[in-house]
Amino acid sequence: MQDTMTHTPPPDLSDPATRRRVNISIAAVLLALMLSALNENIVATALPTIVSDLGGLEHLSWAVTAYFLASTVVLPVYGKLGDVFGRKLMLQAAVVIFLLGTVLCAVAQNMTQLMIFRGLQGIGGGGLTVITMTTIAELVPLRERGRYQGVSGAVFGVATVIGPLIGGLCVDHLTWRWIFYVNLPLGMIALVALSIVLPRPPALSGRPAIDYLGAILLGSALTALVLLSSFAGAATQGRSLEIIGLAVLTLACVGAFLVVERSAPDAMLPLSLFSFRAFSVSTCVGLTMGIGLSSTVYLPLYLQAVKGLSPSASGLTIMPLMAGVITSSMVSGRIIARTGRYKIFPLIGTAVTTCALVAFAVVPTAAPNWTMVACSAVLGLGMGMVMQVITLATQNAVPRHQMGAATASVTLARSVGMTAGVAAFGTLMNLWLGARLGAGAAEGPQFDLAALAGAAPGERAELVAALSGALHLVFAGGAAMYALAFLTAWALPDTRLPTAPKRRRS
Numbered sequence: 001m002q003d004t005m006t007h008t009p010p011p012d013l014s015d016p017a018t019r020r021r022v023n024i025s026i027a028a029v030l031l032a033l034m035l036s037a038l039n040e041n042i043v044a045t046a047l048p049t050i051v052s053d054l055g056g057l058e059h060l061s062w063a064v065t066a067y068f069l070a071s072t073v074v075l076p077v078y079g080k081l082g083d084v085f086g087r088k089l090m091l092q093a094a095v096v097i098f099l100l101g102t103v104l105c106a107v108a109q110n111m112t113q114l115m116i117f118r119g120l121q122g123i124g125g126g127g128l129t130v131i132t133m134t135t136i137a138e139l140v141p142l143r144e145r146g147r148y149q150g151v152s153g154a155v156f157g158v159a160t161v162i163g164p165l166i167g168g169l170c171v172d173h174l175t176w177r178w179i180f181y182v183n184l185p186l187g188m189i190a191l192v193a194l195s196i197v198l199p200r201p202p203a204l205s206g207r208p209a210i211d212y213l214g215a216i217l218l219g220s221a222l223t224a225l226v227l228l229s230s231f232a233g234a235a236t237q238g239r240s241l242e243i244i245g246l247a248v249l250t251l252a253c254v255g256a257f258l259v260v261e262r263s264a265p266d267a268m269l270p271l272s273l274f275s276f277r278a279f280s281v282s283t284c285v286g287l288t289m290g291i292g293l294s295s296t297v298y299l300p301l302y303l304q305a306v307k308g309l310s311p312s313a314s315g316l317t318i319m320p321l322m323a324g325v326i327t328s329s330m331v332s333g334r335i336i337a338r339t340g341r342y343k344i345f346p347l348i349g350t351a352v353t354t355c356a357l358v359a360f361a362v363v364p365t366a367a368p369n370w371t372m373v374a375c376s377a378v379l380g381l382g383m384g385m386v387m388q389v390i391t392l393a394t395q396n397a398v399p400r401h402q403m404g405a406a407t408a409s410v411t412l413a414r415s416v417g418m419t420a421g422v423a424a425f426g427t428l429m430n431l432w433l434g435a436r437l438g439a440g441a442a443e444g445p446q447f448d449l450a451a452l453a454g455a456a457p458g459e460r461a462e463l464v465a466a467l468s469g470a471l472h473l474v475f476a477g478g479a480a481m482y483a484l485a486f487l488t489a490w491a492l493p494d495t496r497l498p499t500a501p502k503r504r505r506s
Contacts, residue, residue: 070122079408094127290417295478324380349385
């Protein structure tokens, strides 16, 4: 069964009144996007303190993985349901689910509860990410999309820095639970704004067909893949059977999913999308970029445990990311809107980001803090030129009635990379620590920040040196994945976007 909604073309932004109406709608959508982006970044700075309060270092990656796993699994579901039921309804549902998970995270009493509630948060957060991008695509003509997606990239940039800063202030002056409470006012404002300004979706023209089996198989495959990434390398700890079982389950679910999608009347992920080169290449770039980007999750841990900075100071140190991402997102978006060319930006962006992560990997532990500031700025410049542009390339290539599924798929690839990368780099870090400090050393409370600060000087120096080496290895791994994304980006077609109507002066 084909889509059951009538898809109308984007409005003509050459009319000043129409442009104002669209800008107001996009502002409400970006408010919802800020909610998701802020949450992803506000938690990062507080993770070391949360782990110190609720559990050991071995749980750190799972506090992040639970959110990204849930948000990854639901991405294609939201993309397809948005195509069927309309973006407004699905975006409102995502905000409600996200806020419910946020409240529960704030009152969690142990690490198990926090991971479960972070998963619920992720179910809402996945919808916030993918539906906002497809909503912008519906509201804005293709040539103008680069400009508006540059603004959405700037939203991520602001959240990248404001999030850690707010998180650090909450930890230093309140408690870590406030990193969740602060989301509630913004979420309520976003929910009200979406209800008022977004246009009502067209009525359904028939009974919608949902690929439930495909969604279940894809979710199972993604869950098994993330668990496999987390357990990789742990065979010496008696987990070889789990690793083999997860590998078999992943392959079986992927195989069954491909079989189902070939014959499903309304597939969750239409395999015909891979016939478009821009979609296939953007998916590969998103996957490798996501793995590389996941290494930066461990940056606050490096700044606090290795460099000895407070949560607030670590947030301030990463602040140049905001300037970098905002600058490159806005500039690249305007250039794309003016020239219609976009291929150069993923190439430059992945190259610059690779250099920044290499710098993080080789900078000495005793280096002055301004080196961290400089690396953060360069990292932001690179990131801002890639994330939104590969989405734009995809939307330019696929038919309009498959735009939601295609956008969700590219976002899914990046999220799969991010989720698997966080788990894999966490495993890599623990293996390095175990090799340097002895079996099980990385799993004890000695890596809680408070205990680390109170350790004897000799012991503390040994622990910090081991952790520094482990995190440098993580950053090197992130750089390698971004280098692979750079090579892959060369295969993007050098397509010129269609010309937008000239804006009339009021």
